[in-house]
Amino acid sequence: MFWHIYKYRLKCFIRDKENIFWTFLFPLILATLFNMALSNISSAESFKEIKIAIVENKKYEDYSDFNNAITAAALGNDGSNSKKLFNISYVSKEEGEKLLENNKIEGYIYFDEKINLVVKESGIYESIIKSFLDDFQQSRSTIVNIITINQNSMSQNLIESVSTRENFIKKFSLGKGEPNIVVQFFYALIGMTCLYGGLWGIKEVDALQANQSPQGARLNTTPTHKLKMFMSSVVAATTVQLIGLFLLLAYLNLVLKISFGDATVYVLVTSVISTITGITYGTCIGSLISKGVGLKIGIFIGATMLMSFLSGMMNYKVKYVIHNKVPILAYLNPANLITDSFYSLYYYDSYYKFYLNIGLLGVFILV
Template identity: 25%
Template sequence: MYIKVYLTELKNGFRTKVNLFWNMIFPLILGTLFYVAFSSLYNNDKASTLKIAIDREDSMIESVLKGIKYDNGEAMFDITVTDSDEAIKLLKSEKVCAILHPQDDMDVKMDIKNNGTSQSIVADVVASYRQALATHGQVYDKDIVVAKGIAGENKDPYIMYFYNLIAMTSLLGITGAIAVFTSSNPGQYVVGVRELAAPICKPLYELMKLLATTTFQIISIVVAIVYYVHILGLSFGCDEGYIYLTAVLGVLLGQAIGFGLGHIYSLKESTRVSIAMVLSLGGGFLSGLYVGDMKLLIDTKCPIINRINPFAVISDAFYTLNIYGGGERYMRSVIYMCVCIVVCFVFGFIKAGRNQYASI
């Protein structure tokens, strides 16, 4: 019987046109639009040497940047070492795209005049440099810093949009999970009354329904990744297996959040859906899905926001895999997702066992 519940719920996922469009078709359409829009921009810029100024001689950041080259062997940066006043003049006249102010090996500040592809590339490289030093602590040399992920396998700054797109697809499952368990509420739906009166194991019954919605969402995310990697030819900069593993964790996180929200029966259905939209769409905005520099701005002004933003955590896990190939920062994202998954599931099961329906 419970297998039949699972199969029926899974079929409903594919038969519901709205569900099928937003969870499976929409990410493919949006990914295609991203690819068409951004690939030409990056291809135009990626072989161009970026002119920057550094206002301190013999800095470590200068040595590192000089060692970074494109795949064709061309240097990525044309560096001018000068004083602060001259560097500002170069920036105002747009002879350089950015100024770096190394206070010490770790503390490197950056000034720009305009936002653009070149500035985004410089910002990403500087952020990667600082993270590499933080990861190695005091035990490093220049060769290690250059070798460890400063120039990841994919230097395209626009790949972040696809990381965010996968995160969005993962969290779209929140609304699906909410809908499944809202329909089981005897206080609102006739189907819920039937389920309550039926001689079934309610936790196992809900587990089968949850497993079905999770399976549908995993299939959706796998289809999206296969399309991005093997049809569009994108490189996520790391082993493909880790991409799928991280995406599945993201799906489980979305399902867990939906499971928890779905069992707060005191909330109206519209309120639950609104919370889900804030987490997915609002979280996407803060993570840079709509404005590429937003994540950098949030991380600079109030980093705690994206440390707890599920959308940003999933996206950052992919970014970390590309730049560092894993490590402490990636594990921090994984641990956060696992903790949230466990907490939301436990909360949902506790609420399911305590709900009473006096009106029935």
């Protein structure tokens, strides 16, 4: 009898065009829009070569060491033009002023008794140019002072020793994945999609309650136990919602190239538990509110969108504000727990945070 009810409830769910749209098509549409809006968010913050101009005059010829230094900086660490720090133009002073006025360069350098930098405004690029000049002049002054004190100390090794800049900072990742703001938006979308499974739960409860629908009145006259009907319907709803979720995950991973890490089994486990959380969330609202199904769905959608907002779907900063200011709210928000579960699989080496989130989702299911 269980599988008989399951089969027919599955057919009913598949024919529910309204819920199919909200649980299948709507997340795919949102994912596409997210990709269009966020595709350039990383490249927008990438470093661009700094355009500067150098005024060629007689004094500039006395600074051959400066020419070597800035040429080396322009070529980058690997000696090629692929990662240039500076894009240099050699101009007259009048041309430099004109380029700066028209915002074609960040600043220009000219020489008299010292090295001078002219900029239009203060900013990060201007600060980088000034730091380079200060560093060069400090190195040059150090070499001159050493030679003045002891002329015999002049050697190529001395010049290289003073000019070399050692990097004592080692780059390493806190996790197995690269920190990525963009993936958090998509993980929050997955969390919303899982909770949208509650739409099936609301309609299922409505269909089983005698005081809510004619179908419920008829079902209550049958000898079949209500718990058996309820459980078979929940399994059918979970099946349909999982199909929609797996379609979304496949679209994100194969088409939009959103990574979920390499723990495929854990991703599947998260998907199943998150889907069941959404279904039971809907059945809870359907059971607690005795009014019509329209009001239930309205309250459900409002609560789901609020939880999705707090999990960072609209603004990733909101998620961290909640985590820092009201951490208990982050653990009481199933949308946030689902989002964190997927992100922990993508980023962290340890599964501690993943197990914590899954455990809390399990508590939500039981409640």
